[in-house]
Amino acid sequence: MELFNQIFQFILSISLLVILHELGHFIPAKLFKTKVEKFYLFFDPWFSIAKKKVGETEYGIGWLPFGGYVKIAGMVDESMDTEQLKKPAEPWEFRAKPAWKRLIIMLGGVTVNFFLAWAIYSGLSFFTGETYHDSTLLKDGIAVSAEGQKMGLKTGDKILKIDGKTADRMETSMINMLFADNATVLRNGKEVTFPININGVADVLKSNEARAYFTPRFPAVVDSISPKSAAQVAGLEKGDQIIAVNNIPTPYFDELTKNLSLLKNTTAELSVKRKGETLQLPVQVNKDGIIGFSIDASVAQEYLDKAKVTKHYSFLEAIPRGFTRTIDVLVMQVKQFKIVFNTKTEGYKKVSGPIGIIKQMPAQIDWVAFWSFTAMFSVWLAFLNLIPIPGLDGGHVIFTLWEMITGKPVPQKVLENAQMVGVIFLLGLMILIFGSDIFKLIFR
Numbered sequence: 157m158e159l160f161n162q163i164f165q166f167i168l169s170i171s172l173l174v175i176l177h178e179l180g181h182f183i184p185a186k187l188f189k190t191k192v193e194k195f196y197l198f199f200d201p202w203f204s205i206a207k208k209k210v211g212e213t214e215y216g217i218g219w220l221p222f223g224g225y226v227k228i229a230g231m232v233d234e235s236m237d238t239e240q241l242k243k244p245a246e247p248w249e250f251r252a253k254p255a256w257k258r259l260i261i262m263l264g265g266v267t268v269n270f271f272l273a274w275a276i277y278s279g280l281s282f283f284t285g286e287t288y289h290d291s292t293l294l295k296d297g298i299a300v301s302a303e304g305q306k307m308g309l310k311t312g313d314k315i316l317k318i319d320g321k322t323a324d325r326m327e328t329s330m331i332n333m334l335f336a337d338n339a340t341v342l343r344n345g346k347e348v349t350f351p352i353n354i355n356g357v358a359d360v361l362k363s364n365e366a367r368a369y370f371t372p373r374f375p376a377v378v379d380s381i382s383p384k385s386a387a388q389v390a391g392l393e394k395g396d397q398i399i400a401v402n403n404i405p406t407p408y409f410d411e412l413t414k415n416l417s418l419l420k421n422t423t424a425e426l427s428v429k430r431k432g433e434t435l436q437l438p439v440q441v442n443k444d445g446i447i448g449f450s451i452d453a454s455v456a457q458e459y460l461d462k463a464k465v466t467k468h469y470s471f472l473e474a475i476p477r478g479f480t481r482t483i484d485v486l487v488m489q490v491k492q493f494k495i496v497f498n499t500k501t502e503g504y505k506k507v508s509g510p511i512g513i514i515k516q517m518p519a520q521i522d523w524v525a526f527w528s529f530t531a532m533f534s535v536w537l538a539f540l541n542l543i544p545i546p547g548l549d550g551g552h553v554i555f556t557l558w559e560m561i562t563g564k565p566v567p568q569k570v571l572e573n574a575q576m577v578g579v580i581f582l583l584g585l586m587i588l589i590f591g592s593d594i595f596k597l598i599f600r
């Protein structure tokens with residue numbers, strides 16, 4: 157049932173985005189009296205799931221869920237149907253329209269994607285507000301993993317800014333710092349700005365800790381104890397709080413684990429607070445620096461909840477806030493290319509296709525998460541389609557702008573060859589991404 161919910165939410169989101177994106181092309185094309193031969197949700201090589209012709213346009217659903225398309229008469233597109241282009245241009249064809257009209261038609265899809273994201277983010281801000289964890293409310297700062305420390309962070313830091321911009325939201329800070337050039341933290345009472353070490357970013361990505369390379373600091377309160385472990389032999393009990401090791405204070409769990417790692421294969425003395433009393437318990441630390449207990453997750457959650465904030469927006473506040481959220485997501489996606497194509501970070505190995513994205517969808521129907529994903533993906537589609545690659549909207553836009561600037565249209569043969577190269581490139585990219593998804597699904 158969980159997989160069904162994930163697939164359902166993914167298909168519904170993609171279907172909505174594709175239909176609206178293609179409407180962005182369809183509507184101006186019709187307004188400019190351009191013939192639209194097909195309007196398809198998903199691609200239909202060889203056959204379609206359903207189709208119906210209404211007027212001059214065939215509407216249908218394809219079987220290949222990699223997007224959708226509108227086939228506009230007289231336009232070099234992914235169908236590579238060039239027979240019609242060999243004839244003189246008809247008034248109702250795309251190629252017969254002035255360059256400015258063709259530009260509007262081509263930019264219609266990404267324009268819809270942008271405004272859709274803006275509308276969704278505005279709606280979410282107004283109806284549900286924004287819930288996040290405020291880093292400034294973490295009075296004890298953060299605990300940083302070894303990979304995060306390599307980036308330049310230190311345990312106890314309080315994150316203030318990322319690339320000079322205020323970074324009070326812990327969730328977005330975890331992601332934005334991976335793409336940043338520098339960060340500013342409060343460290344030992346002083347503001348410190350440091351460059352982000354790209355090698356540390358690479359280690360974070362390789363360790364699959366992109367969402368948890370730093371966490372709030374919390375005390376070490378015992379939950380469960382492993383049978384026959386050193387912790388059990390020492391007499392640790394559920395609810396005990398370990399406050400020191402060999403009389404060295406360890407008020408936080410990260411300090412406890414650090415100290416125990418320095419005492420491998422030795423006997424250490426734990427100072428334990430139990431029901432208002434402080435006990436001294438000798439314990440044998442194993443070769444891995446472990447004594448055999450798990451922490452109370454509810455205590456960690458309690459410390460995290462202390463920093464939880466829900467911000468509400470009025471209708472007039474939600475509109476500009478929706479715009480800001482849209483721009484923030486766009487900027488973040490552009491910055492992702494910094495690590496995706498970096499040979500040190502090997503971010504390209506983390507790129508997910510449909511299967512990987514489906515696995516990230518909520519296991520239960522969650523409409524807030526659904527609309528948040530839809531808005532984010534709408535921005536992503538707008539950005540991707542503007543990349544100047546033949547076969548994408550951006551490729552057509554570049555050729556049209558060239559014509560508007562020079563006053564001369566790009567030769568038809570050049571358009572056809574460029575489109576062919578673009579289609580082959582995009583198909584190869586889709587096969588590579590889909591193949592990567594299948595590889596991860598089988599071997600990981």
